[in-house]
Amino acid sequence: MAELSTADGDMADARGTAGAAGAVGPADAGAPAATGESTPTEDTADAGDTVIATRGLTKRYRGGQLAVDGLDLAVPAGSVFGFLGPNGSGKTTTIRMLMGLIEPTSGTARVLGRPMPRAAGTVLPHVGALIEGPALYGFLSGRDNLLRYDSADPAADPRTRRARVAAALDRVGLTAAGAKKAKAYSLGMKQRLGLAAALLRPRRLLVLDEPTNGLDPQGMREIRSLVRELASDGTTVFLSSHLLDEIEQVCTHAAVMARGRLITQGPVAELAAGARGRLVVTTPDPADAGRVLKEQGAADVVVAGDRVTAEPPDRDLAEVNAALVTAGVRVRGFGVERASLEDAFVALTGEGFDVAG
Ligand SMILES: Nc1ncnc2c1ncn2[C@@H]1O[C@H](COP(=O)(O)OP(=O)(O)OP(=O)(O)O)[C@@H](O)[C@H]1O
Numbered sequence: 001m002a003e004l005s006t007a008d009g010d011m012a013d014a015r016g017t018a019g020a021a022g023a024v025g026p027a028d029a030g031a032p033a034a035t036g037e038s039t040p041t042e043d044t045a046d047a048g049d050t051v052i053a054t055r056g057l058t059k060r061y062r063g064g065q066l067a068v069d070g071l072d073l074a075v076p077a078g079s080v081f082g083f084l085g086p087n088g089s090g091k092t093t094t095i096r097m098l099m100g101l102i103e104p105t106s107g108t109a110r111v112l113g114r115p116m117p118r119a120a121g122t123v124l125p126h127v128g129a130l131i132e133g134p135a136l137y138g139f140l141s142g143r144d145n146l147l148r149y150d151s152a153d154p155a156a157d158p159r160t161r162r163a164r165v166a167a168a169l170d171r172v173g174l175t176a177a178g179a180k181k182a183k184a185y186s187l188g189m190k191q192r193l194g195l196a197a198a199l200l201r202p203r204r205l206l207v208l209d210e211p212t213n214g215l216d217p218q219g220m221r222e223i224r225s226l227v228r229e230l231a232s233d234g235t236t237v238f239l240s241s242h243l244l245d246e247i248e249q250v251c252t253h254a255a256v257m258a259r260g261r262l263i264t265q266g267p268v269a270e271l272a273a274g275a276r277g278r279l280v281v282t283t284p285d286p287a288d289a290g291r292v293l294k295e296q297g298a299a300d301v302v303v304a305g306d307r308v309t310a311e312p313p314d315r316d317l318a319e320v321n322a323a324l325v326t327a328g329v330r331v332r333g334f335g336v337e338r339a340s341l342e343d344a345f346v347a348l349t350g351e352g353f354d355v356a357g
Pocket of ligand 1 (some may be wrong): 061062063065066067086087088090091092093094204221
């Protein structure tokens with residue numbers, strides 16, 4: 001699996017204490033209370049097409065660490081937006097500012113059209129969040145954990161609580177395991193329970209910080225298909241990840257961070273299209289093919305077994321193919337491989353990113 005990591009970054013650490021933040025519901029997470037933001041005319045309905053918008057968002061921690069540096073982020077409504085970057089690139093810090101958990105040093109953040117952290121009280125009820133793993137009571141069953149979350153929400157009607165919890169368990173496929181103690185859950189089940197907590201009431205935005213971190217491939221698949229399902233209902237999903245192929249598989253849009261700065265953002269298809277695909281020739285005559293490709297103007301020709309790859313020359317590829325054949329090269333396969341996000345991001349980020357296969 002392709003993943004980004006910094007030279008000193010260990011993906012398993014730096015998560016802080018698991019469950020430190022947990023699912024951010026309307027009544028927890030210590031978000032600052034609204035300060036005169038909750039008049040009906042200032043409802044969240046004016047978000048327009050951008051669900052998250054930041055301008056010059058910057059965070060310098062007390063120790064002097066510049067964690068986020070002048071971030072301009074635009075998350076379109078209805079997107080599954082991947083926030084990609086290696087460990088330590090500022091993703092969690094950004095999410096904590098977006099959720100009103102910490103104050104930016106400078107710059108602004110608007111979520112659902114409202115300024116954060118000032119409007120946290122009106123915004124957060126519409127936002128489900130899963131940050132640094134869900135905060136769960138291991139000695140309680142999954143169902144009882146959700147009942148507890150739901151009862152912490154002053155807007156949740158106690159009479160419909162059991163039905164809401166049952167629906168949330170069903171949504172994440174935990175109905176059968178609902179009576180099990182949470183400490184007996186696998187990591188993937190715990191993440192799904194955290195998602196269920198975030199989904200106890202309808203949300204316009206879901207914010208998931210590294211939702212598949214630490215999961216086995218099966219757990220990853222489950223969370224990813226759940227994310228797709230949620231998005232198909234129209235919920236905007238903002239998820240951070242250091243996994244390139246995760247972003248490519250799940251997200252419609254992405255932003256790339258490196259060392260606290262935004263490198264690029266846009267639709268995933270466009271980001272990948274920004275990088276040129278490689279010309280691939282399969283042949284029993286690789287040496288001759290390599291020579292002809294160079295003559296035809298192809299750059300970075302690499303011969304590996306019966307595969308010859310190169311940067312395509314700036315000319316009609318039919319002519320290149322014809323030149324190979326004319327030169328007696330027996331061509332078994334000829335085509336341009338689609339550029340992946342990984343190609344695009346490696347090209348964009350350059351040095352300092354270690355992309356492991
Ligand atoms: N509370 C803090 N005080 C000081 N520095 C911090 C604090 N939290 C994070 N940092 C530093 O800020 C930088 C960005 O960290 P952040 O956790 O936002 O990155 P990240 O992309 O989410 O990485 P990870 O996936 O490892 O959490 C790092 O250099 C980190 O060491």
